[in-house]
Amino acid sequence: MKPARLIILAVAVVAAGMAGLLAMRLSGNQTVIVQDAVVEKEPTVDVLVSAANLPVGARLDENSMRWMAWPEGSVVDGFITSSTRPDAIAELSGVVVRLPVFEGEPLRREKIADSSSRILSALLPSGKRAVSTDISVATCAGGFILPNDRVDVIMVRKGDEDNFLTETVLSNVRVLAIDQQIAEAPDGSKSVIGTTATLELTPDQTKVIAVAQQMADRLSLALRSVADAQEEDTSAADHLLSGGDGQPIIQVIKSGEVVKSTSSTANSMQ
Known part of the structure; x- marks a missing residue:
């Protein structure tokens, strides 16, 4: 190999080595600055x-x-x-x-x-009334109805031919208390044996149950599922309070049975 080429090759090798050494020094001395993210704390x-x-x-x-x-x-x-x-x-x-x-x-x-x-x-919402009715183990789902449950009120009465008739007079009403208990027992009992149930009703519903208590041989409470709690009450027996024309009626009740019903409008015309 010619001397000139050897010189050029040697110079190239030396230059490459110096360039690599310089690059290593520069990278080794480089300082990496890490900036923490600023998170604003909400007051x-x-x-x-x-x-x-x-x-x-x-x-x-x-x-x-x-x-x-x-x-x-x-x-x-x-x-x-x-x-x-x-x-x-x-x-x-x-x-x-x-x-x-x-x-x-x-x-x-x-x-x-x-x-x-x-x-x-204090527990009654605005516009609601508290009305009590007699109950027993046989008429309140075996004692498994507790305060804040929702129930249907079923009226059982005798018919004209000594048969028994049933009718749901109130639907999806809230139980406020069983006797004087307004919440579940502290011991976590899941049943209450009481003699009265206090229901949360509207003013019109209080009239319905007052009439039903006079007409019925027995009022029973049917426990509803918690899944039905939001269903609207559509089965109130308003016909117990008014005639077919929507006018209030006067009812004569003897021995728990309606023996005479007259419209207040017709009564005033007599």
Whole structure:
């Protein structure tokens, strides 16, 4: 090989080696800067929440309430905050729960009632009435009907030929209490043997059951599935209160049977 080519080859090898060495030094001294992502923390407020699962009729106390940090943007009307009611835990001790509350759920004003010894009236929604009817083990699903269950009210009465007739006079009504019990027993019992059931009714439904109690040989309660709780009541026996033309009627009842029915309009014309 010619000397000139050897010189060129040697120069190329030396240049390549120096270039590689320089590259290694540059990469070894390079500093990598890692920048942490900045996460903005949403401001929070203290909201009063339930510290346990609370059934209808339970009374609040210091052990059943606590403050919890809540995103400020998620606070809605009805929440009780420490900024508006700093002494809420002390103020609400003894208050009755009107609707079921689960652990960690904010205590809304709509779900609690005024602290009062008149618990049942506090549990009644606006426009509703509480009416009691006699029951027994045989007429209330063997004692398995509990407060807050929903039932149909069935009237059993004698017919004209000494036969028995049945009719559903009220449908899908809420049971407020069995005797004086307005919630499940503390021991978790799943049955209650009582003599009276208190039902949550509309004003018109109270009239229906008042007439049915006079006409019936027996009123029975049929327990409904919880899946039917949202169904609308379509079977109220309004005909017990009004005639075919929609006018109120006057009923004469003897020994539990209607012996005479006259329209108030017709009666006023006589």
